[in-house]
Amino acid sequence: xxxxxSSNKLLLFSLFCFISIVGFNLKAVIAYSxxxxxxxxxxxxxxxxxxxxxxxxxxxxxxxxxxxxxxxSFYQDGQNVTTIVLSGKNNHQWIGIGFSRNGxxxxxxxxxxxxxxxxxxxxxxxxxxxxxxxxxIPDKGDLKFTTARPVVxxxxxxxxxxxxxxxxxxxxxxxxxxxxxxxxxxxxxxxPKHINSTTTFIEFSSGHHLTSHPMSxxxxxxxxxxxxxxGWGTVTPAGLLVARYFRHLxxxxxxxxxxxxxxxxxxxxxxxxxxRTLYQKLGAVFVAHKFLGYTVFCLAGLEVCQFIGRxxxxxxxxxxxxxxxxxxxxxxxxxxxxNIFVGxxxxxxHDRLMRIGFGxxxxxxxxxxxxxxxxxxxxxxxxxxxxxxxxxFQVIDKSLTTGHRKSVS
Ligand code: HEM
Ligand code: HEM
Ligand SMILES: *[C@@H]1O[C@H](CO)[C@@H](O)[C@H](O)[C@H]1NC(C)=O
Ligand SMILES: *[C@@H]1O[C@H](CO)[C@@H](O)[C@H](O)[C@H]1NC(C)=O
Ligand SMILES: *[C@@H]1O[C@H](CO)[C@@H](O)[C@H](O)[C@H]1NC(C)=O
Numbered sequence: 551x552x553x554x555x556s557s558n559k560l561l562l563f564s565l566f567c568f569i570s571i572v573g574f575n576l577k578a579v580i581a582y583s584x585x586x587x588x589x590x591x592x593x594x595x596x597x598x599x600x601x602x603x604x605x606x607x608x609x610x611x612x613x614x615x616x617x618x619x620x621x622x623s624f625y626q627d628g629q630n631v632t633t634i635v636l637s638g639k640n641n642h643q644w645i646g647i648g649f650s651r652n653g654x655x656x657x658x659x660x661x662x663x664x665x666x667x668x669x670x671x672x673x674x675x676x677x678x679x680x681x682x683x684x685x686x687i688p689d690k691g692d693l694k695f696t697t698a699r700p701v702v703x704x705x706x707x708x709x710x711x712x713x714x715x716x717x718x719x720x721x722x723x724x725x726x727x728x729x730x731x732x733x734x735x736x737x738x739x740x741x742p743k744h745i746n747s748t749t750t751f752i753e754f755s756s757g758h759h760l761t762s763h764p765m766s767x768x769x770x771x772x773x774x775x776x777x778x779x780x781g782w783g784t785v786t787p788a789g790l791l792v793a794r795y796f797r798h799l800x801x802x803x804x805x806x807x808x809x810x811x812x813x814x815x816x817x818x819x820x821x822x823x824x825x826r827t828l829y830q831k832l833g834a835v836f837v838a839h840k841f842l843g844y845t846v847f848c849l850a851g852l853e854v855c856q857f858i859g860r861x862x863x864x865x866x867x868x869x870x871x872x873x874x875x876x877x878x879x880x881x882x883x884x885x886x887x888x889n890i891f892v893g894x895x896x897x898x899x900h901d902r903l904m905r906i907g908f909g910x911x912x913x914x915x916x917x918x919x920x921x922x923x924x925x926x927x928x929x930x931x932x933x934x935x936x937x938x939x940x941x942x943f944q945v946i947d948k949s950l951t952t953g954h955r956k957s958v959s
Pocket of ligand 5: 616
């Protein structure tokens with residue numbers, strides 16, 4: 551019996567480890583399931599198209615970025631000089647590539663290239679001081695050129711944009727902005743807004759090799775938010791409701807409660823894992839939210855691992871342990887819900903649908919809780935003593951004791 555009890559614990563603990571590991575790695579599956587056919591080509595010989603120093607990039611590795619519609623080559627030398635060639639279909643009025651500190655447009659500097667109807671091409675630096683035409687300033691910005699002049703070449707149906715920049719420090723993992731416009735810049739240099747834009751991430755530090763993250767921060771934010779709302783905002787609170795108000799359904803409540811909590815915790819881990827990636831990508835300073843998120847994770851982890859260190863049911867300490875288990879669970883739920891509000895509050899983006907969805911869910915949860923609490927008190931379905939001394943793992947204990955009895959007799 552001692553053996554079967556501890557092997558039961560071991561099984562549950564392995565299950566816990568397994569879902570934690572899978573949960574933390576699931577985001578990679580989501581992130582890399584994102585593929586499309588490249589329309590910009592990486593295997594053209596730049597020597598026949600571009601003058602030096604850009605022609606030398608031919609031999610270097612090249613990557614498809616932004617839904618594979620653009621190709622991007624670079625070389626960074628030991629003097630922090632970076633040479634870049636970007637090419638894409640020549641059917642946009644302008645193509646812009648920007649260097650951003652945190653992945654957002656405001657505050658960054660961009661190179662914008664275009665081709666006039668008469669075939670004359672141009673390239674210019676813009677300082678993106680705001681998201682309004684009047685705040686996008688031509689011939690201004692933080693990018694420092696070397697003696698090599700930027701060039702724009704239309705070749706076949708592709709437009710090649712090449713430039714060389716001197717940075718103060720070597721580039722490492724760098725957010726790169728890309729945007730395309732549908733109208734040419736005006737005579738005074740002011741730029742009409744893009745019709746499409748994205749942020750991508752380039753690893754400049756790994757020598758000639760390039761990796762870009764296929765998932766934009768916007769997608770990551772969406773998946774993080776959705777999984778957080780489902781995991782911490784819906785499934786785990788529902789599991790707690792089952793434990794509190796459906797205890798009279800012996801013994802199913804226990805199985806429903808623990809499986810629902812396992813599922814909720816799993817989705818919650820996926821959310822935290824995506825949150826971590828998002829945090830790194832955005833370089834976000836969102837300390838309260840991050841701290842609350844990890845706190846919720848630790849508390850919920852304690853709940854799921856409740857079988858570790860639990861005193862036996864006849865021990866006096868068991869009562870205190872049950873009390874702690876209950877309050878840790880409630881606190882985790884409240885902090886998880888709170889952190890959803892904090893998460894939404896920190897986001898400037900315009901994802902109203904998710905907020906409204908969560909608002910409805912939250913009101914539904916509160917209403918259900920009040921309804922069930924009132925009903926419980928009125929009908930007194932469950933004796934008060936049962937609430938105060940929750941029979942945690944009662945079902946397993948029961949089967950174990952009966953097993954014990956059998957093996958004794
Ligand atoms: C006159 C020029 C520009 C205007 C008026 C403008 C305006 C805006 C606005 C209003 C947004 C918010 C999202 C949306 O409504 O679509 C935005 C986002 C964005 N823009 Fe621009 N933009 C301009 C030029 C550029 C350029 C030259 C680049 C880069 C090459 C760029 C890159 C981005 C990126 C990556 C985003 C999404 C990330 C973020 O929201 O910070 N924009 N822009
Ligand atoms: C209980 C855990 C968590 C919950 C319930 C939660 C919830 C949320 C929600 C609802 C959003 C808004 C999403 C949107 O509007 O699309 C958000 C944003 C965000 N979360 Fe979390 N989150 C949690 C944990 C974490 C952790 C652990 C981290 C980082 C280590 C993190 C990093 C972020 C970041 C960087 C944003 C975006 C902020 C911005 O765009 O400015 N989250 N979170
Ligand atoms: C953009 O700036 C112009 C003035 O240059 C102003 O009239 C307009 O309201 C601004 N638009 C936004 C969305 O702020
Ligand atoms: C290049 O950047 C590094 C830091 O990344 C700096 O220590 C070094 O002095 C820079 N070199 C030049 C030539 O600017
Ligand atoms: C521009 O945005 C649309 C969605 O609005 C998308 O389908 C399309 O692929 C985007 N174009 C580029 C060049 O990424």
